[in-house]
Amino acid sequence: MTSQGFLNLYKLAGWTSHDCVAKVRRILSQKRVGHGGTLDPAAVGVLPIAVGRATRLINYLSSDKAYRATIRFGVTTTTDDLDGEVIAEAPVPHLTLDDVTAILPSFEGQIDQIPPQYSAISVDGKRAYDLARAGQVVDIPIRTVTVYSIEVLAWRSLPYPELEVAIACSAGTYIRAIARDLGAQLQTGAALAHLIRTRSSGFVLEESITLDDLLSSWTAGKNLLIPPEQALQHLPPLVLDGETARRWQQGQKVAIAPATTHLHYRVHGEDHCFLGIGEWIDPSEADEPPRLRPRVVYDP
Incomplete structure (x- = not known):
């Protein structure tokens, strides 16, 4: 069986994203495995996994994220979730839903956010959680x-x-930080009690599979890998003819005249075989005619 493509993996609580990658490597006997978007060990839900040559396409997956989160008020921790050491704790039975919904709109739209001290952010070449x-x-x-x-x-x-x-957000948003900041604004303190990622990079919770599902299916000869062209449906397709496709696959820029212009395209050959990711060169920003530059050439 081919071991190239994507997995819509359901990450269980207690597993790190790295743990999941290592397990997939062992199941598929494939060294090249990566994930799209770290999910905290305590969180569960969708963790996109790329296998084989598909690891080169991770950066071109859609950036959408969605979560179901439970926020507990009256407690503040070092990690901004209930896994951390408690800094302060006091009951707040007087807090009402109206109090909370009155300030929720301030957390929508484009907002500035400080990631948690315990996060995978790189600070001076080291992970923030290691420093913490x-x-x-x-x-x-x-x-x-x-x-x-x-x-x-x-x-x-x-x-x-x-x-x-339920929260829909851009990549890079920390739900723990939203919980922390919500508690700070209400002057009650708050921490994330539970988190489920329901959508990530175009993959949805309802279609996700567990590591046990993957193991049993792979052992039985059933391939659950999602083809790259399916995972990249959010990118507009562009079909190149035989000679143009050949030159593009050799790393050459080729002339194009698409009906609508986008930064990146999902490139196919005349037989509809997926060839990779192309980047459109805007003639107004370059001293040359409109061309398609190879970004990722994906050998069929």
Whole structure:
């Protein structure tokens, strides 16, 4: 069986993204395996996995993310979730859903966010979580992210109230940071209690598979890998004729006249075989006619 393509993996709690990659390597006997978007060990849900030559295409997957999150108020931790050491804790039974929904709109749209101290952000060449575990407090740069929507799913009135929400956002958004900042604005403290990633890079929760699913299917001779052209459906297709396709695959820029212009295209040959990713050169920004530059040549 071919071992080139993508997996829509369901990551279980307690597994790191690296753990999942290592397990997939062993199951498929494939050294080249990578993941698209780290998911915290405590979180569950969609973890896109690239296998074989598809690892070169990870950066061209769609950047959409969606989550179901449970936020607990009245508690603050070192990691901004319930896995961390408790910094402060006090019941807030007076907090109401109206109090929370009054400020939720301030967390939608383009917002500035400071990632958690315990995160995979690189600071001076080291991971922030490694520095935090060593007892160092570091200045993590503010990043601008986009939260497309926050929908309230449930509210539980408890001594430590809990809010369940559905969040759609751009890549790079930390849901733990949203929980932390929401608690800070309400002056109650808050931490992320549970997180499910329901969509990532075009893959959805309902179609995800577990590592056990992968192992049993692969052992039975069933290939669950998703072809690259299917995973890249968000990119507009561009079909090249025989000679043009040959020159493009050799690394040459080729003249094109697409009906609509985009930065990246999903390139196919005349037989509809997937050839790779092309980048359109805007003639207004280059001293040459419109051309398609090879970004990733994916040998069929």
